[in-house]
Amino acid sequence: MNLVLVEHDRGVLSDLSHEALTFARRLDGELDAVLVGEEARGLVDGLGASRVHLAVDPRLDDYAPAAWAAALATLVESRSPEVVLAAGSDRGQEVMAHLGARLDAPVAANVVAAAGGDPFVVTRQRWGGSxxxxxxxxAPVKLLTVAAHALAAEPAPASSPVVEEFAPALSDADLxxxxxxxxxxxxxxxxxxxxxxxxxxxxxVGSAEGFAVLEELAGVLGGAVGGSRVVTNLGWRPHADQIGQTGARIAPELYIACGVSGAIQHMVGCKGAKRILAINKDPNAPIVARADYAVIGDLGEIVPAIVAALRSGG
Amino acid sequence: MPVVTGIKGIEIADGRLTARREAGGGWEVFEVPLPAVVSVKEGINLPRYPSLPGQIRAKKAELERHEPARREAALEKVRLLVPQEERATVQVLGEGADAAPRVVEVLRELGVA
Incomplete structure (x- = not known):
């Protein structure tokens, strides 16, 4: 049996959990899902699992990484799963690290394929997927996190799972x-x-003020503005706007990269984009080679021209 | 010891640590007693690089050496592979502001404009 931690925030399922469930369905063996906290009860039917374990304790009313790991550890003890998986999200990585420490077992993070066997063989991303x-x-129990956006989530097959409530062994330190x-x-x-x-x-882009035209383009297209690490470090944009390995991971229909060179750490953050349009004065910039479309030239002229063309309907 | 990972904000007052972590466009906040372990993400501050006098002083500093207690890796690396690039070749839509009408065409084809 394989166990998947299904991540949620106060009862709202995380998108990456669908990817982890999709990955887990392709492994040999039965699939059991784990939900932590009473608020997650409403999620049990949509997971495509034959059995759902619901960790119940009044103290599990919000996210607590060590307590979530304690809940998984309780199940590992009582159910002896072969593989325990979580999404490759911040929370998934964090909970699995705690679980690995508790069980004295290694965690294979950011896995893209699991061939199984004995010894158990996995392929995983390193250095942000480069x-x-x-x-x-x-290890007797294999702990994995599933690399984010490495596979497309498939809808869960209809299931009427058996729901088993359990009280995890929690200590005060876990909370x-x-x-x-x-x-x-x-x-x-x-x-x-x-x-x-x-x-x-x-x-x-040249300056914080230079982002005004990008804001305008995003406004016309109903999109959002982000930046590379350079622009957040320079204070041109708030840090929350950083796209990249240590910032936001984006997965839009189209990413319009303006004056972005395309360092590997940045590309990690935007590889979920379906299409990339690079606007850059340097035709040899790495971003151009990785883009689907490119316009070569000064973004200070090109971006306003695109905005004007969109507004005029031409 | 309490552990908070991937934080982008930290405050310490009255023996307690308040950590802020990005979540869904907002922030989630943790408060833990000290001592605690935190891992910080890029963007928590602007790094200060050591000054030249600082570097010179550091050269004279005494080094304490410790031998880590190693054990056999339970996650064993077999080999490294370079992932296959999936991207199609780039289509250059033009140069300068003259490319704008072609860009708008593409935006419409993609259904985003």
């Missing part, structure tokens, strides 16, 4: 790190991670 590693997992409050995103602002169009700017 290299792949084939590795053997030597010390817990979300105590949130600063919610600005209402009405389109989030980078959800936008259908992202307009990104790099050093070539």
């Amino acid at each position: 290299l792949l590693e084939e590795a053997r997992v030597h 010390v790190v817990k979300v105590v409050r949130r600063d919610e995103p600005q209402a009405g602002k389109i989030q980078l991670g959800d936008a259908r169009v992202v307009v990104g700017g790099g050093r070539g």
